[in-house]
Amino acid sequence: xxxxxxxxxxxxxxxxxxxxxxxxxRDGVESIMNPYDVQALETALKIKNSRDxxxxxxxxxxxxxxxxxxxxxxxxxxxxxxxxxxxxFAGADTYATGRTLSQAIVEKAGDYDLIICGQFAIxxxxxxxGPAIAxxxxxxxVTFVRxxxxxxxxxxxxxxxxxxxxxxxxxxxxxxxxTLLGNDEPMRARVAGVIKGQNFDVKIYGHEEIGLxxxxxxxxxxxxxxSKAFRPExxxxxxxxxxxxxxxxxxxxxxx
Amino acid sequence: xxxxxxxxxxxxxxxYVAPVFFSLAAKAQELSEKLNGEEVMALxxxxxxxxxxxxxxxxxxxxxxxxxxxxxxxxxxxxxxYSKIAVDLAREIEPxxxxxxxxxxxxxxxxxxxxxxxxxxxxxxxxxxxxxxxMLAATRPTFGGKLMATILCKxxxxxxxxxxxxxxxxxxxxxxDTQMIYKNHxxxxxxxxxxxxxxxxxxxxxxxxxxxxxxxVAGGKGVKTKESFVLLDRLADVLGGTVAAxxxxxxxxxxxxxxxxxxxxxxxxxxxxxxxxxxxxIQHTVGIEGAKKIIAINIDKxxxxxxxxxxxxxxxxxxxxxxxxxxxxxxxx
Numbered sequence: 001x002x003x004x005x006x007x008x009x010x011x012x013x014x015x016x017x018x019x020x021x022x023x024x025x026r027d028g029v030e031s032i033m034n035p036y037d038v039q040a041l042e043t044a045l046k047i048k049n050s051r052d053x054x055x056x057x058x059x060x061x062x063x064x065x066x067x068x069x070x071x072x073x074x075x076x077x078x079x080x081x082x083x084x085x086x087x088x089f090a091g092a093d094t095y096a097t098g099r100t101l102s103q104a105i106v107e108k109a110g111d112y113d114l115i116i117c118g119q120f121a122i123x124x125x126x127x128x129x130g131p132a133i134a135x136x137x138x139x140x141x142v143t144f145v146r147x148x149x150x151x152x153x154x155x156x157x158x159x160x161x162x163x164x165x166x167x168x169x170x171x172x173x174x175x176x177x178x179t180l181l182g183n184d185e186p187m188r189a190r191v192a193g194v195i196k197g198q199n200f201d202v203k204i205y206g207h208e209e210i211g212l213x214x215x216x217x218x219x220x221x222x223x224x225x226x227s228k229a230f231r232p233e234x235x236x237x238x239x240x241x242x243x244x245x246x247x248x249x250x251x252x253x254x255x256x
Numbered sequence: 257x258x259x260x261x262x263x264x265x266x267x268x269x270x271x272y273v274a275p276v277f278f279s280l281a282a283k284a285q286e287l288s289e290k291l292n293g294e295e296v297m298a299l300x301x302x303x304x305x306x307x308x309x310x311x312x313x314x315x316x317x318x319x320x321x322x323x324x325x326x327x328x329x330x331x332x333x334x335x336x337x338y339s340k341i342a343v344d345l346a347r348e349i350e351p352x353x354x355x356x357x358x359x360x361x362x363x364x365x366x367x368x369x370x371x372x373x374x375x376x377x378x379x380x381x382x383x384x385x386x387x388x389x390x391m392l393a394a395t396r397p398t399f400g401g402k403l404m405a406t407i408l409c410k411x412x413x414x415x416x417x418x419x420x421x422x423x424x425x426x427x428x429x430x431x432x433d434t435q436m437i438y439k440n441h442x443x444x445x446x447x448x449x450x451x452x453x454x455x456x457x458x459x460x461x462x463x464x465x466x467x468x469x470x471x472x473v474a475g476g477k478g479v480k481t482k483e484s485f486v487l488l489d490r491l492a493d494v495l496g497g498t499v500a501a502x503x504x505x506x507x508x509x510x511x512x513x514x515x516x517x518x519x520x521x522x523x524x525x526x527x528x529x530x531x532x533x534x535x536x537x538i539q540h541t542v543g544i545e546g547a548k549k550i551i552a553i554n555i556d557k558x559x560x561x562x563x564x565x566x567x568x569x570x571x572x573x574x575x576x577x578x579x580x581x582x583x584x585x586x587x588x589x
Contacts, residue, residue: 123399131371132370132371140448144364162361166458167452182509240569
């Protein structure tokens with residue numbers, strides 16, 4: 001069974017600050033593997049642990065530095081890693097990203113039974129790239145997946161979480177699923193894995209190598225564009241306190 | 257030429273049209289006015305006979321036309337079937353704007369449609385407007401609510417999803433002589449690769465306790481572990497309050513979805529709302545607008561939650577919350 005996991009390198013949004021000039025300060029902000037994609041990888045690894053025919057390919061689109069994140073994916077147990085890196089990929093919206101990733105999966109990852117994406121990325125929070133890939137590859141999709149119940153050669157049974165309850169869904173393979181975060185302890189790489197990751201030769205491809213033209217990718221290939229970005233208005237003047245005594249007073253209804 | 261505003265009318269498992277549809281229809285009236293009165297249309301996929309039941313609702317919220325796809329088998333959502341219907345309809349009627357509620361169903365469906373139509377989709381908008389070139393200007397929070405971006409789309413239809421509660425309903429109904437257009441289709445035996453085996457409804461007990469709570473202690477992603485979440489339980493106990501969670505905390509499995517506050521969860525209005533480790537993305541804060549007082553505990557002094565809080569403290573909740581609990585205990589509340 002071949003599983004492709006799509007992962008994204010994101011800035012740790014809790015670290016992003018505003019500068020005095022009202023611009024977003026991204027320098028020095030640590031990049032992390034999107035937590036939902038960590039869960040996607042973990043889901044693939046769980047399947048790998050339950051069967052002996054699983055081959056996992058991790059795919060990402062990002063800057064050259066994203067190699068480190070892919071090496072970490074290898075260290076955790078992925079078998080292959082593909083980085084799509086090209087200046088022309090920059091500025092892609094979810095439409096262009098879906099096209100780039102789906103094309104790369106077909107061209108470079110080969111056959112696949114299951115594609116797993118995180119439900120959201122914590123920077124953009126659109127939840128659109130997974131379904132966009134599924135649509136382009138004409139695959140059925142199951143989103144908001146909390147757990148995998150059964151894995152068979154030709155189908156899987158998953159549990160998804162919606163507003164007012166849980167759904168148990170059976171989907172024929174090949175398929176794409178999008179995962180929510182789980183309850184598991186964070187994965188840790190073994191020493192052998194770390195060494196394998198460090199030495200792993202991550203394959204890097206640009207747009208020509210996956211057969212896309214500059215018009216189909218990045219800003220040019222994106223139907224949407226940002227016309228304006230601004231700082232959200234504050235609705236309140238927050239009074240900052242330093243002690244729990246002051247907090248307690250505020251809870252008790254006293255003015256701070 | 258693409259014209260008019262199409263809105264997807266999601267039918268809930270309870271058998272009603274989702275509230276988010278009516279808030280989108282209200283917004284669409286305003287957009288339609290700015291577009292010189294272009295039509296407001298709805299797409300409805302439902303069980304045979306249900307459309308007539310919904311007609312009055314469509315009339316009252318100013319919908320000009322409803323495209324109805326009825327079948328006795330259309331009793332639950334299917335990504336493959338519903339996206340096929342929506343794509344075929346959009347190709348036929350060519351709307352300029354296509355709006356979908358950002359429910360789990362809408363978020364599953366919308367990117368499927370936009371990708372097939374070769375157009376853009378702006379997720380989770382908190383503002384929709386028409387710009388000077390008669391294009392849809394969709395504003396959404398990004399980077400965890402720290403930045404707002406206004407996004408335009410080069411292709412048609414210009415698509416956007418919006419969460420429930422973002423736009424208000426119409427204050428007074430705009431009655432229209434709504435035209436119900438029943439579409440013929442051959443989708444009775446449409447084969448889908450994904451099949452719903454079972455639906456397990458969540459229990460309602462906890463939700464009710466949030467409705468009446470005077471004090472709510474809520475945890476977000478910053479709580480990080482289940483052990484830390486227990487600290488919030490203790491504080492709530494001492495204060496005689498109830499515990500709630502943000503979507504981030506629920507997604508991390510720290511708390512059940514039934515106590516989720518925010519756009520996809522509950523809207524609450526306690527006397528005091530204590531937000532612990534909640535960054536304060538707009539998706540969360542729209543659920544607590546009714547709170548009389550908001551107190552925020554967060555390690556990040558730039559967290560958007562401080563923009564809506566009345567009182568804030570910057571620091572680690574793992575030390576502040578136990579200290580506060582102890583202080584409250586000693587003080588006897």
